[in-house]
Amino acid sequence: MEKLPITREGYVRLKDELEHLVKVVKPSIIAAVAQARELGDLSENAEYHEARKEQSFVEGKILELESQLAKAEIIDVSQLSGDKVKFGASVTVENLENGTSTTYQIVGNVESNIKERKISLSSPIGKAIMNKEAGDVVEIELPNGQKIYKILKVEFK
Template sequence: MEKNPITPEGYVRLRDELHNLKSVERPKIIQAIATAREHGDLSENAEYHAAREKQSFIEGRVKELEAKLALAEVIDPAKLSGDKVAFGATVKLSNLTTDEEVQYRILGADEADLAQGTISVTSPLARSLLGKEVGDEVKVRMPGGDRTYEILEVSFK
């Protein structure tokens, strides 16, 4: 299995979600199932079926989080430095076609949120940027077509 890079903050978020599911949500759903069973005929008991469905979702998410945490490789970007783009870097880019400037932070797949300016280290753009430095031009094949960017700035925060 391949290790998944993640920041310390991302690791804590996943761990906290797992803890909440196991210590709060799981006992709640067990109680809801027990209460629904007391209402009698399970074949026509919507509360019971809804609770079982939620239990199935919770158990699936618990397994998913446990697997992610087991494969997590925690990397603290604040302890990194250098001129080359790597995991945890904040990269300022200029789109050479439109002269638009954008900035992204390269994080793990579980932390990526384009609306927050973070992209997954496995995204086409991030893969194209890794190992490059300020001044390099990068051509990226994206779903909307090819784009060419110039790297303006690389920092680690």
């Protein structure tokens, strides 16, 4: 089975999401299905069909989360060190075109979230900076064109 690297924080977040779906969301959907079923003819019962659709979606999400958790390999980022970019690293890069700098944490696919500045090691930026170190300049092919970044700092927090 292929292991999925994940931070402890990411693992806890997935477990919490799974628990919420199983203990809160799924029971409320089951109740909604039962209530809609009582409304009569199921072939013309929009509430019933909508509740069943939602139930199917939630059950699919539960299976997905269970699979991700089963494959998870928790990596304690605080125990990592080094000068090169790898999973768990916080990397500060400078866009050489406009001079702006941004810090990203390199994480696995299941916990990437650009709003939190967590990028997947398999994303275009993640792939381009992997195994590089401070001072290296990388060219990255992005959907909106090619960008050039300089790695300013690599640290493990």
